[in-house]
Amino acid sequence: MKNKKIYIASKVRFIIILCLIMIFPVAEAQKVLSLDDAVSIALKNNFDILVAKNNASIDKVNNTPGNAGMLPTVAVTGTGSYGMSNTETKTPPSIVTNYSNLTSTTLSAGAQLNWNLFDGGKMFVTKHKLAEIQALGEIQFKDQVLQTLFNVIAAYYDVVRQKQQLNSINESLSYNKDRVTISQAGFNAGSALKSDLLQAKIDLNVTTENLINQQYVIDAALKTLNQLLGKKADEVYDTVDSIPLGYAPDKADLLNKINSSNTSILNFQKQINIAQLALKESRSSYLPTLSFRAGYFASQTTNSAGSTLSSSAIGPQVGGTLAIPVYSAGETRRKETVAKIQAQSAEYNLQNIKLQVNTELLNTLTDFENQQKLLNIETDNNQLAKENMQISIDRLKHGQTTSLEVHIAQEDFALSSTRLINFRYNLKLAETKLKQLVSGL
Numbered sequence: 001m002k003n004k005k006i007y008i009a010s011k012v013r014f015i016i017i018l019c020l021i022m023i024f025p026v027a028e029a030q031k032v033l034s035l036d037d038a039v040s041i042a043l044k045n046n047f048d049i050l051v052a053k054n055n056a057s058i059d060k061v062n063n064t065p066g067n068a069g070m071l072p073t074v075a076v077t078g079t080g081s082y083g084m085s086n087t088e089t090k091t092p093p094s095i096v097t098n099y100s101n102l103t104s105t106t107l108s109a110g111a112q113l114n115w116n117l118f119d120g121g122k123m124f125v126t127k128h129k130l131a132e133i134q135a136l137g138e139i140q141f142k143d144q145v146l147q148t149l150f151n152v153i154a155a156y157y158d159v160v161r162q163k164q165q166l167n168s169i170n171e172s173l174s175y176n177k178d179r180v181t182i183s184q185a186g187f188n189a190g191s192a193l194k195s196d197l198l199q200a201k202i203d204l205n206v207t208t209e210n211l212i213n214q215q216y217v218i219d220a221a222l223k224t225l226n227q228l229l230g231k232k233a234d235e236v237y238d239t240v241d242s243i244p245l246g247y248a249p250d251k252a253d254l255l256n257k258i259n260s261s262n263t264s265i266l267n268f269q270k271q272i273n274i275a276q277l278a279l280k281e282s283r284s285s286y287l288p289t290l291s292f293r294a295g296y297f298a299s300q301t302t303n304s305a306g307s308t309l310s311s312s313a314i315g316p317q318v319g320g321t322l323a324i325p326v327y328s329a330g331e332t333r334r335k336e337t338v339a340k341i342q343a344q345s346a347e348y349n350l351q352n353i354k355l356q357v358n359t360e361l362l363n364t365l366t367d368f369e370n371q372q373k374l375l376n377i378e379t380d381n382n383q384l385a386k387e388n389m390q391i392s393i394d395r396l397k398h399g400q401t402t403s404l405e406v407h408i409a410q411e412d413f414a415l416s417s418t419r420l421i422n423f424r425y426n427l428k429l430a431e432t433k434l435k436q437l438v439s440g441l
Contacts, residue, residue, distance in 0.1 A: 030238040035156050038229060042152045043145070045230025052144035059137030068127035072115035081106045102303065110297030112317075120287030121280075129277040136270040142439070143263035148228065149441045153432045155225040159239050161425040162218045168417040169211050175393065175410055176204040182396050183403060196403035203407055243424045245375075247431040251365055255358075257438045262357050268350040275343035282335040288324040293317075361437050368430035375423040382420045385413040 043049060065071050083104045116123065179200040186192025223233045259265055298314040325332070392409040395401040435441045 030236060033237045033239055035153065035240070038152055038156050038225070039149060041229045041231070042148055046148050046152075046228060047230060048144055049141075049148050052141045056134075056137035056141040059134040063127075063130040063134040065127060068130055069116055069119065069123040070127060072113050074111065074113045076109075076111045078109040079107070105302045106299065107301075108297065108299035110295050112293060112295035112297075115292045116289065117292050118288070118290040120284035120289060122284035125277055125280045125284060129274055129281070132270055132273045132277060136267065136274065139263055139266045139270060143267065146263060146436050146439060146441055150432055150436045152225070152228050153441075154429055155221070155228055156239065157243050157425055157428050159218065159221045159225055160241065160243055161421055162214065162221050163239065163241065164421045165418065166211070166214045166218060168414065168421065169207060169214055171417075172410060172414050173204070173207045173211060175389065176200065176207050178393060179396065179403065179406055179410075180204050182393070186399060191399050192403075199403045199407060203410070243428050245424065245427060245431075247434075249365060249368060249431075249434050254361060254365070254434060254438055258358060258361055259354060261439045262437055263439060264353050264357055265350070268346065268353050272343065272346040272350055275339070275346040279336065279339035279343050282332065282339045285328070285332040285335070286325060288322060290323075291321045293319050293321075357437065361434070364430055364433045364437065368427065368434065371423055371427040371430055375420070375427055378416060378420045378423055382413070382416045385409070385416040389413045 081104075084101060180197070183192055183197040183200040187194055187197045222236065226233050226235055294317065296316045298312075300310070300312045302310045389406075389409040389412070392401060392406040396403070396406050432441070
């Protein structure tokens with residue numbers, strides 16, 4: 001009778017599962033987002049990159065001869081006025097004439113060209129400075145792209161790392177379930193203590209809690225990556241399962257490239273050029289300036305009364321201005337002094353950033369080598385820990401060890417797996433940083 005009930009219950013479960021499959025189709029596998037895809041999306045959608053691109057575009061738009069003051073300006077003007085007054089005029093010999101409510105209308109129009117022909121050479125220096133500012137904007141844009149690529153790569157492989165950690169926890173969970181099964185069988189047979197069974201169940205519960213927490217960590221890591229990609233926070237996708245390694249840095253080559261390719265160094269080198277051009281701009285104020293103007297004008301004036309009822313004028317006008325600076329209350333000297341100090345500060349900043357970047361490169365190389373050594377050691381250690389854990393479980397099956405020994409072996413394996421995963425991730429970060437420093441991403 002008991003067997004018949006079991007058979008009926010199994011039949012019912014089978015029918016329920018079959019109905020659920022028919023009602024709810026099997027979910028499609030999540031689309032795998034490769035690192036190349038993530039980088040491509042970030043280059044298009046990352047907001048920091050978009051802002052940096054706009055800033056570089058502004059510098060490009062500003063780099064024109066007109067903004068440097070090299071081109072003339074042309075304006076078309078028109079004016080009109082209407083007036084009413086009481087006027088008294090005296091003419092020899094003492095003839096007085098009064099005009100009441102005299103009205104006067106004046107209309108004029110014209111076109112005028114203004115052109116600075118010479119301003120001490122400032123316009124040419126300014127044009128050169130605008131070109132350097134544009135080049136600086138392009139370097140800053142590239143620097144932002146490299147920083148964003150580093151952040152994307154770090155965030156992407158952090159998701160991979162957390163997924164690997166989840167797999168490690170699942171593996172530990174499987175071993176813990178085996179422990180509970182073995183301890184339960186031993187306790188039922190009277191060959192194992194209840195404390196061993198309780199410890200096995202406690203470890204199973206703790207591992208289950210770690211599994212739940214790790215799911216949250218993966219979810220948070222995906223949200224961080226989505227933010228960098230300009231995606232919605234709740235967008236879900238899959239990633240690759242492993243972190244590719246194998247990069248072999250050439251120390252001599254990196255040290256040779258760093259000063260000529262690092263964006264931070266190039267940034268400050270451009271700032272030196274700009275500061276030196278600003279100094280030349282300030283010195284141009286010592287020289288005279290020459291401007292030219294030309295135009296064509298027409299005017300018409302009409303009076304309601306008086307000796308002149310109407311008058312008109314039409315024709316071209318040409319003129320020029322020569323200004324020779326004599327005294328500027330010390331402003332020119334002050335601007336020159338400030339420009340010299342700023343140029344000197346730019347030199348100091350360049351030397352400082354070179355020292356910082358070269359130090360960072362050497363530190364990253366050392367970190368790369370250390371992570372590589374640690375990874376090699378932990379790879380062997382992880383195999384030993386797994387073998388030791390398997391032996392402990394086998395011994396537990398035969399009643400040759402205690403649950404405490406198996407607990408320690410499992411904990412050693414779990415910690416070793418975590419270290420191994422982190423060493424791989426840290427090695428990838430060091431590799432990415434080295435490439436970023438020499439603009440090799």
